[in-house]
Amino acid sequence: MKFNLGQKNTINTIKPPLRFIAVGDGVTKNLSIYEYGDDIIAVDYGIGFPGVDDVGVDFIIPDMSYLVENAHKVKGLLISHAHADHFGAVPHLLKELNIPIYANKITQAYIKSMLEEKQFKSIRENVKFHLLDPTVGEIRLGSFKVSAFGVNHSVPGSLGLVIDTPEGRILHIADFKIDPTPVLDQPMDLNKVKELSKDILCLVSDSLGARTKGAVPSEKTLDHTFPTLFSKYEKSQLFITTISSNISRMYQIIDAAVKAGRRVVPTGRSIDKSVKIARALGYLPFSDSAFATLKEARNLTPDSIVYLIAGCFGQRGSALDRLSRGEHRDVYLEEGAIVIFSAEPNPPGVDLDVEDVCANFVLAGAEVIDHTNFDNLHVSGHGHREELSKIASIVNPKYYIPKGGSIVQMHAYANMIYDMGVEKGKVFELQEGEVIEFMDGVAKKGERLEVHDQYFDGTSVSPIVIADRRLLSQDGVFVVIVPIDDANKEVFARVDVVTRGFIYVKESGKLVGEAKNLVNSLISKSKGKNQDWGALKSKIEYSIEKYLHKETGRSPMVIVHGAKF
């Protein structure tokens, strides 16, 4: 990230602008920065999920360099809710910057659970947590005053933020919906929102649902779903999969299970962790006997338990995926088992994985219950157009910044706002690194920051490595080994080739042979010409790439390696 020095030039008598920086934009990988003079607060620091081309990447974290470079200014990090795309990168940030964390109890519990990992051992003890929820009132952070109000979402205790700045008040409402009858939370208090919405400078709003008409049905509409399923399949082995952080869904499932006389077996690390955290905080007020461990389940009949199992998006290696392939160590899938998906429709990019898992279940003789053959199995956690526009008109801000949606969804949000009669130019659709500066009630785009994602594959991994994997995955690798006598810089004539993922060598002896001949002839020609190895290497690379493409139509990564002796 390039450091923007703009504000350093302001002399004391001239007041600085309020800056909003969209560092990690898009649907996931959330990070928003508010800066006023010498004060910075950040909202959310979540992980992102790899795109189609991010080969072998587990997750991505937002660029932290602006925060690290301005460490002396940073007053705190506020987390809106307990979803990994909003808090899941916090421990990685804390390794570089010991910043106070403001979050509700459940988010704190998830972060603390991450900090138990070995890689965070050194920082574990020094993290400073502060409670942020509607009960704590106003928190002063430098020039900012922050308070929180409740919104509905698919994890309990989700927060909207009121951020008072010297330039005016911002309402920052990350992921939300309006649910008049939620299962665990209170309904979102629209009067409270109205009351807070006096002279709002800017509404920063969820926009994920901006392309979907109407409103999301209430969680309440699922009340009869699970009792009906337990009764319909009362003799069957039962598996229910849902999003691991959806604790209100878990409540509905466990409640129905208890009433149907089945004990709930949390299956898979993420579900197990969520159940533990939610029970510790009182969100799942069921007795111990409502649950059974995988070990206990072995001695219980299939019709006396229900597996609450992780992997509803078909994630490779998840408990559900392993079960579907008959590779789960502790659970044996019975013929006629019922597998219920309480999570669809799927987010983009997972449909083939879900299809794979379902196919495995069908082949194993299980029946899959999902939105195609059973109603009311899931409701989204993100408000649709009706809710997004309702909040927009209650808040009635001067400016709008859509967040938490794709470029297309943010654009649909902007169109929705303009269709409501708002003057063009009042909605800022921001890409990663883009900056809005507010000054005397007027907003304009500032100089964009250069932002670099950080990739993780076990540990941090360089973008160059990712780019190489992308190349390797397409047409493989073709390594030409040229032995060089280090002493007298002489090239031996006998070159060697190692190739994988390009052609089947056993059937391509001729091609490899011709390639070697080509290299040998280039080396012979160069002899006595005093050509340096670097130049010869480039020439060989170019010629081999050209030759291989001509012969096969493919472009493997060609590496010419001078092996010195």
Next chain:
Amino acid sequence: MKFNLGQKNTINTIKPPLRFIAVGDGVTKNLSIYEYGDDIIAVDYGIGFPGVDDVGVDFIIPDMSYLVENAHKVKGLLISHAHADHFGAVPHLLKELNIPIYANKITQAYIKSMLEEKQFKSIRENVKFHLLDPTVGEIRLGSFKVSAFGVNHSVPGSLGLVIDTPEGRILHIADFKIDPTPVLDQPMDLNKVKELSKDILCLVSDSLGARTKGAVPSEKTLDHTFPTLFSKYEKSQLFITTISSNISRMYQIIDAAVKAGRRVVPTGRSIDKSVKIARALGYLPFSDSAFATLKEARNLTPDSIVYLIAGCFGQRGSALDRLSRGEHRDVYLEEGAIVIFSAEPNPPGVDLDVEDVCANFVLAGAEVIDHTNFDNLHVSGHGHREELSKIASIVNPKYYIPKGGSIVQMHAYANMIYDMGVEKGKVFELQEGEVIEFMDGVAKKGERLEVHDQYFDGTSVSPIVIADRRLLSQDGVFVVIVPIDDANKEVFARVDVVTRGFIYVKESGKLVGEAKNLVNSLISKSKGKNQDWGALKSKIEYSIEKYLHKETGRSPMVIVHGAKF
């Protein structure tokens, strides 16, 4: 494919079974084989599309070996309709087996167009085409008698097949829907189907829509869509993208364009080819002035043309994709351009690509019109549950074989049939290579054939190469070069490492150094022990894999290469 010798043992006095072999199953890559004694007919020979793990693969073709090995038996290949997943691999088969092709005019035109490719030059002249459509009556192919009837689908002239065999009559209805008011075809004649359906042994039926409730709306429901769009955006630069083989959609678009005073510019190879074929066959009866080439379009105002553009599924490298990235050679995207998708909802696996393309358009200042903000933009070519069950009950066969669907869709078809009251066991859900034998009116599963897909990446590519690419794409490659003196089999001490896609070498000097030390120490230890190079090589590979995984958590492909001198 393993040759099944079963029927060779039958002596002449014992009649053989009728065998149905599902070679290329699933949604695409269609090939069905019917065999009776010394006679074989095949239905469809289409391409399949690569799965998530088929790295760098362009397309897949069904295993042709059963046909090639039984070449003397093969009487003909029947093609149901002009979609690439039903005919697109025919030229590859013809290279190995000059088999008579029975197809309607439009399918023949597409196949002939493929045969124009350089790679098929040698076979081009010798292909024997025969017309297959409802007008030609019964065709005798060995023990089989075949005739065709019209069905509705998203390409004109699609056929259902009546296959009379010594064991009874089969109705083979590949992709279809029932459209009472199609745009180009006649409505599917259900009375005709009823008339043909006397004593049906088996219905082989499309099953793709078996998980979707209700019936597909008629193509007619789109009649007002394009006139409305042309009128709404009468001043704008307009792009409409649809499936390249959907000629009836093209008719609707061109008809509306002509009436709105815009000339149609076919853009992209596949659209261009379809327009040419459809016009030659009279499916698009518009005058030359209804069209403009890309070259002509340069001199026309944006509001006097409409681009009919290929790439509705966001295919990389398609005309639409290049346009969205500002990389189309002949078309310049104007600010405020309108891009209309007449193809959604998308098939599995393409949503991220479509999202990418749409994001590019939004960033370029264009507006995307799709099912989220405009109604009646597309109807599917595949019947839903209502149509599938209607045909099933009209045909009322003894047995059912769902085809053309995923494992989960075929299973939903089976459940649908059983829900209609059909006795369990009458529906055969077949995986690739599975065989049904019909004998005296009774069907049972035969011995499954081993089936191997053939992958294409420009040219044919080995599955071993694909597997290597998969590995390379995950954690890269780590090549250890060990120089060996070929004369006295001595290993030099100085080893070398080449790695890509694993770690960023500039930051990992220590790791590479330690790996080299490890190899050197293994070599030293082996000295004097008379250990052969193969054993030492395996030992080095194993140790390096273990070491790298321990240090990084990653498992690159480790190649130990002995470079001989």
